Amino acid sequence: MNAASGKAIVTGLPHSGKTSKLIERFLHSLKERPGERRVVIVPDASHRDYLRTVIMQRGALRALRESEVLTLAEFLRGIADEAGLLDGRRMTSLEELLAFRRIIHGLNSAKEADIPLTLSAARQVKHMVEALRNAGLFLKLLPGNEMPRLPARGAIALKAAVRHLWAMKASQRYDGLLAQELAVLALQEGRCRELLPGLILVDGYYDLHPLHETALAAIAPNARSFFMTAPDLPGSAQAMAFALALRRFGLEEILLEKPANSAVKLLGAVAEVKAAETFTGVAAVVAVQAEGIELRPLPTYIKEAQFIAERVLALHRKEGVPLDEFLVILRKTDARFVAALRHHFREAGLPLIDLTDSSESARAARFLSSCFTFAANPGHESLQRLVHTSCPALLRPSHALFTFLRRMGLFLDAEGMKTFARDNEAEVFAALLDRLVSIKGTDKGNTEWMRNLLAALGREFITALEPHLGDAVRNPIELAREQAALESIMEATASLVGEEMDGDELPALLAEICLYAGGSSRELGAGGVYLVDALAARQWQKHVCFVPQADRDHWPQGREDLSSDEDALRTSPELAGVRLRSPEEHFAFEESLFLSAVTRSTKLTVVTYAKREVEGNDIAPSPFLSLLAPAVGKLGGTTPPAHESSFVSRRALMRHCAGALRYGESAEITKEAAAGVLAMTGNSERASLFARGGLEAEPVGQPFAVPEALTPSSFSPSALTAYRKCPYLYFALNLVKPGDPPESLQEGITPLAVGSAAHEALQEAFAGFPDKADISGIFRKRLAAYAAKCAPLDFPLELERHWAVWEYPLRRAYESAFERLIAGRAIVLKMEEDLRADFADTEGRTCALHGWIDRADKMPDSSLAVTDYKTSDMSGFSSKASEGGQARFGVATAPHIYTMLAAAIAGNDVEKAEFSYHLLRENLKVTLEPAEDTIHQEDGVQAIVESLARSITGIRMGHFPRAPHSSCVDCDECEAYWLCRRDLFGEPLPNEVEERFPEPPFKLAKEKLE
Ligand code: SF4
Secondary structure, three states, rough: OOOOOOEEEEEOOOOOOOHHHHHHHHOOOOOOOOOOOEEEEEEHHHHHHHHHHHHHHHHOOOOOEEEEEEEEHHHHHHHHOOOEEEEEEEEHHHHHHHHHHHHHHHHHHHHHOOOOOOHHHHHHHHHHHHHHHOOOOOHHHHHHHHOOOOOOOOOOHHHHHHHHHHHHHHHOEOOOOHHHHHHHHHHHHOOOOOHHOOOOEOOOOOOOOOOHHHHHHHHHHHEEEEEEEEEEOOOOOOHHHHHHHHOOOOOOOEEEEOOHHHHHHHHHHHHHHHOOOOOOOOOOOOOOOOOOOEEEOOOOOOHHHHHHHHHHHHHHHHHHOOOHHEEEOOOOHHHHHHHHHHHHHHOOOEEEOOOOOOOOOOOHHHHHHHHHHHHHHHOOOHHHHHHHHOOOOOOOOOHHHOOOHHHHHHHHHHHHHHHHHOOOOOHHHHHHHHHHHHHHOOOOHHHHHHHHHHHHHHHHHHHHHHHHOOOOOHHHHHHHHHHHHHHHHHHHOOOOOOOOOOOOHHHHHHHHHHHHHHHHOOOOOOOOEEEHHHHHHHOOOEEEEEEOOOOOOOOOOOOOOOHHHHHHHHHHHHOOOOOOOHHHHHHHHHHEEEEEEEEEEEEEEEEEEEEEEOOOOOOOEOOHHHHHHHHHHHHEEEEEOOOOOOOOOOOHHHHHHHHHHOOOOOOOOOOOHHHHHHHHHOHHHHHHHHHHHHHHOOOOEEEEEOOOHOOOOOEEEHHHHHHHHHHHHHHHHHOOOOOOOOOOOOOOOOOOHHHHHHHHHHHHHHHHOOOOOOHHHHHHHHHHHHHHHHHOOOOHHHHHHHHHHHHHHHHHHHHHHHHHHHOOOOEEEEEEEEEEEEEEEEOEEEEEEEEEEEEEOOOOOOOOEEEEEEEOHHHHHHHOOOOOOOOOOOOOOOOHHHHHHHHOOOOOOEEEEEEEEEEEOOOOOEEEEEEEOOOOOHHOOOOOOOEHHHHHHHHHHHHOOOOOOOOOOOOHHOOOHHOOOOHHOOOOOOOHHHHOOOOEEEEEEEOOOO
């Protein structure tokens, strides 16, 4: 990299080596002119830390002076310091917020606008003032101290800015921006030139706000040697605007050679899409991939997190990508997504290094904040928050506690809570409430007194929390973190001593300070997958990058800090010359950030987005995806292979094998490999059946010989139901045996888990019959065990919801069944048992029917009542017949088989058996009987037996035609479509179930079990 003048703008596409050129220059200067002063200037701290590491690695340096890599803000503040431009000391960020809070307090217009006296409001105003100052306001104000004419709107921010300037001058306390502004002013006026290092390298900028643009424009001509990088992002309006701004520096331009990589091709395609008139900015986004890029719509953010963890694991294990060569890029830190990512990385045993700024307050800070919020405003909300933050240190979380909170709702008050606490052995919490309520009677404005109370509460809380702080390893770390938080809170509140404060104001302010000052430090580490925000990611380059949450909520990021007031400022004609970023510029900036994120990888970028929220609402994709998806299409986009989670990988493998063996056309797996895999799964009979061609060898319409070893000798209701839904479906699922069904897309606690917990609870409760059991307690315990295996997100609430939904119906169902057994002097004979009965097919060959029953009771009259619990509701039955009405029950074989099994176990000491369903939710007993009026009952039973026998003969004969029962299966949705290749058969398929296995109609009888 050379320029005749020793000054240049180095422009290039991503991966063209712009930063490397600067590093080379830096290292050259270090080696050749060690005495030279040099600096690399970058936009923010994460770039600085990253670049320091890279320079040390490339130069094999053992140390690097801190002053040699700085942010521009640090560099300018250094110049102001050295030049003695400022007297006094720099404020802390909390002091700045308190200063703005005082300014709001004194501004009539702020009072009129009803701006609250909180630190959050102060932060909003501070951000607005900073926007004005970054736009160069003080550069105009400082020299002559002139007041600009106040605009009609946005006056609050402008007045606050001017008052802040006066206050800083008067108090000799300044903020970070004032130091920069004074340094820029000095450089503009030609002062402080001697303080500039000989070599100045500027890297990592994608845009510049006017203050920094002015600063660099003043530095560039005064430096002996000045090189600055500028990204070339075809298709990005922001990058073009940035390049134009730099041209005004009047420096030579060095254009780096275009690298031939996928990122460059992608950017080229993006530019083409943007230029094409057909681009509307709106497009449906589907899964698509091209060289080096993949777009993956996934159901929810939880699935995105799971997908990333599984993909990282697969690439690391199978392709040897080192873990620190993965990068996950977020636009906005979303705590729920980060929690999901952490969970799935932990599950996969992968280290995740979170470099996003998501500091969460320490628990002591949250507790203290809730104490003073309650003291300031003792309402139901603040009390509820206090209860939450007090658990588990001062209050044991229990079902009774949260039921109480939910029941009281808006009527929750300190007195009721105290009574509850005392009744539930929570004296410590009751005493805490007494202390906080008594603050009302004291001098709430006495800062010293309140600080002492704060310190005492903090110490007591940490002592009580200690036994709950994780294991022996985590405990000391967590404890130190809590103590450090309390110390910094005490330090932060020291600045309040001596301040005059309204009695009501002080507790509210203390509550906020606790949260601000009690944050935790960021977790740092090495050797793991990095999680960074998109701004920081602009300098990173890794083999594989993930860009999750590419939806409208996250890309572009909203302008939450500067909302309507900033718009007012921007449009105010009186502020001409103080130009703030327009919405279009903001959008362009976000777009450039997105394009930068998707071009960070050297091998593969995977962009994911969630199609819906966990609650079910649809989420729109990011507008930038509507640009990226067609661009990927232009690069020859193809559909990426369906993502199979590890849970279903065996099923997927079997599916591929079966498909390959049958048709030999799978690109991914050869017939030989498929046969090998099938053989490895333990069944060479099945492997050879498929290796010979499987059904390919089947004469049309003729049964084929199924090897004896593959023919089942016993049949469950679900297997026979599958055969009667579609014989080919039975073949695909039961002979190919692809494994368990795919995981449900439902997040959290599934209906299956709830059903299993209810079944187990009833089993445990009836195990002690005739003693009565606490069914609710057992159910809660069982469901909690299932929930613990699910994703932990929103788990307590979801668990609460399921308990609340099921507690009453389950208790009612249990108690009514219990009372009936007692009244009928019955005994519980069997529970959760696999009943079996011999059966003969139409050719007289014997086999077994079997099925699990939930409970069988022996009645005093020697009859047997067999019960199957159902957690689903009546709708499944109602769709077929109303009470007393008649219906064919289609292909469903379970009621018939269970009735036959129950009758079969009626032996010597049991005279007859009856089968019924117990619908737990509705507490209904449902029985099916052959309809008497159309057919003689015994004939009806015989017809069912024959129908089942024909089905079993069909399976044994290898009769597996494609014959879907149209009202039960839909070929388009069928899981076996891949093997059956329904698409090869254009004609309508026969419904053989109806033709070959007719059934007599049945009658539905139901009885309420109250
Ligand atoms: S796709 Fe249709 S015909 Fe083929 S197995 Fe499934 S239901 Fe049967």
